[in-house]
Amino acid sequence: MRNPLRNRIALTAALLAPPMVASALVPVRAHISSANLALILVVVVVAIAALGNRAAGVVAALSSAAWFDFFLTRPYQRFVISDGDDITTTLLLLAVGVAVSQLASHARKLQLVTVTNAAHLGRIHDTASLVQSGASPYAVADQVSRQLVEILGARACRFEYGTLLGRHPRLEQDGSVTVGRVWWDLDKDGWPSGEIELRACVGGRYLGRFMLLPDPGATPPPVQTRLVAVSLADQAGAAMDTTGPVLDY
Known part of the structure; x- marks a missing residue:
C-alpha cells in the first residue's frame, strides 16, 4: 500500500475507531476499572500509529482521550470529568498515546532507511560490477x-x-x-x-x-x-x- 493512501486510511481510523471502541465498552464500563478501559484505547492508538504516520497517531491519542472522557467517565455523555483519578487516567491515556505514536513513527523511519539503503547499495554494486566487467x-x-x-x-x-x-x-x-x-x-x-x-x-x-x-x-x-x-x-x-x-x- 502506498504511503499517502495508508496515511489517509490511518487518519480516518484515528477519527472513527476511538469513539466506536469507547461506545462499545459502555455496557461493561461498570465492571472494568478506568485504567483497564484506558489500556484498551491505548491498544487502538498503537494499532493506528503502526499503520499510519505520526499525525494519525497523535489524532488517535487525542480522539481516544476525548471519547474516554465522554463515554467512560462520570458524568457520562458529557465532556466533563468529576473524579480526580479519572482525570489522571485521561491525561495518562493522552500522554501514552502521543508517546507511542512518536515511537512508532521513528521505528518505521528506521526500517525504511534500512531497507532503502540496502536497495541503493545493491544498485550501486550492480552498476559497478557492470562497469568493471568491461560492458559497453x-x-x-x-x-x-x-x-x-x-x-x-x-x-x-x-x-x-x-x-x-x-x-x-x-x-x-x-x-x-x-x-x-x-x-x-x-x-x-x-x-x-x-x-x-x-x-x-x-x-x-x-x-x-x-x-x-x-x-x-x-x-x-x-x-x-x-x-x-x-x-x-x-x-x-x-x-x-x-x-x-x-x-x-
Whole structure:
C-alpha cells in the first residue's frame, strides 16, 4: 500500500475507531476499572500509529482521550470529568498515546532507511560490477537510466553523450537542484517543470548527461537518494571514460 493512501486510511481510523471502541465498552464500563478501559484505547492508538504516520497517531491519542472522557467517565455523555483519578487516567491515556505514536513513527523511519539503503547499495554494486566487467557504455547507460527512473520516481530518463550544455534545471553533485544559477527549494516547490539534467562526470570532466522527466506533482526523494543518483551517473561516466566517446543516442 502506498504511503499517502495508508496515511489517509490511518487518519480516518484515528477519527472513527476511538469513539466506536469507547461506545462499545459502555455496557461493561461498570465492571472494568478506568485504567483497564484506558489500556484498551491505548491498544487502538498503537494499532493506528503502526499503520499510519505520526499525525494519525497523535489524532488517535487525542480522539481516544476525548471519547474516554465522554463515554467512560462520570458524568457520562458529557465532556466533563468529576473524579480526580479519572482525570489522571485521561491525561495518562493522552500522554501514552502521543508517546507511542512518536515511537512508532521513528521505528518505521528506521526500517525504511534500512531497507532503502540496502536497495541503493545493491544498485550501486550492480552498476559497478557492470562497469568493471568491461560492458559497453550503451549497456551501462541503459542500466543507470532504469535505476534513475526507479529511485527518483521519474517518468522517463534518456542519456546524451557530449559536452553540449543546455538551459535545463540540474541535479548537482551535492544532491541539490539549481535552475540557471539559482538554488531550487525541492522541499517547498517540488521538482521544477520539464527535464532535469544529471551530469556524468569523471575527475571533474563532463562526459554526458542523463535527462530526467519527473512525474508532475511527485514528491522529490530525500537528499540521500539523490546522492545515490549522482553516484550512479558518475559510474556511467567512468564507463564512457574507459571506452572512449562511442556513445551517441
